[in-house]
Amino acid sequence: xxxxxxxxxxxxTKRGQNVTFRCDPISEHNRLYWYRQTLGQGPEFLTYxxxxxxxxxxxxxxxxxxxxxxxxxxxxxEIQRTEQGDSAMYLCASSTGTGGVYGYTFxxxxxxxxx
Amino acid sequence: xxxxxxxxxEMSVQEAETVTLSCTYDTSESDYYxxxxxxxxxxxxILVIRQEAYKQQNATENRFxxxxxxxxxSFSLKISDxxxxxxxxxxxxxxxxxxxxxxxxxxxRLTINP
Numbered sequence: 001x002x003x004x005x006x007x008x009x010x011x012x013t014k015r016g017q018n019v020t021f022r023c024d025p026i027s028e029h030n031r032l033y034w035y036r037q038t039l040g041q042g043p044e045f046l047t048y049x050x051x052x053x054x055x056x057x058x059x060x061x062x063x064x065x066x067x068x069x070x071x072x073x074x075x076x077x078e079i080q081r082t083e084q085g086d087s088a089m090y091l092c093a094s095s096t097g098t099g100g101v102y103g104y105t106f107x108x109x110x111x112x113x114x115x
Numbered sequence: 116x117x118x119x120x121x122x123x124x125e126m127s128v129q130e131a132e133t134v135t136l137s138c139t140y141d142t143s144e145s146d147y148y149x150x151x152x153x154x155x156x157x158x159x160x161i162l163v164i165r166q167e168a169y170k171q172q173n174a175t176e177n178r179f180x181x182x183x184x185x186x187x188x189s190f191s192l193k194i195s196d197x198x199x200x201x202x203x204x205x206x207x208x209x210x211x212x213x214x215x216x217x218x219x220x221x222x223x224r225l226t227i228n229p
Contacts, residue, residue, distance in 0.1 A: 003159075004159075031215070033215070033216070035217075040221070040222075041221055041222070042119075042206050042208075042219030042220050042221050042222050043160075043206070043217075043219050044219070045216035045217065045218070048215045048216065055215070056215060056216065058216075091160070103150050103152075103162040103165055104162075104217070106152075106159050106160040106161070107159060108158065108159040109159070
């Protein structure tokens, strides 16, 4: 296992289109997180899964955003009707049950550009 | 609201010298964890060092150490013997015990001058 994998690395889309990103966590990690990072800022929390259950969602996650983690393995983040303000780096991270103590393992992110 | 403030948008240091990055945070809670993450250009974020709030002893990881002042809500990172590979964005982050989300600061861009 080589860490947290995110695909695609880059996505350019036209405003109004739908996009979907995928995150494959470290296999033994039961917790998975999505963050959004805009240029020059720190990451902002979007949502958190424990196994397949989505346990927390940020107010940043509008109704155009949906995240899933079927079977508690990989996760997808979908953005519908993209807007220019959605342009950002979307980071996925995973951890074990004690990950909050030892920190997460982050993926390399998916950079979204909405034109 | 929990906030983390990094007051230095950019810092630079000569190779082999020591640099300190500042971080302050705001919380009314007493049990939490603090982290410093490093994000090299176009690469993934990696954990540099962490500190449990209940521990008075400052954490150290090789050339990296922290100065944790709980009463002042301050958590600075000291990098000794700076190396070219230390060049990156550094983010301070905070997490309440029992919570899952990390709250990040705005980051400090560190440049190492050869």
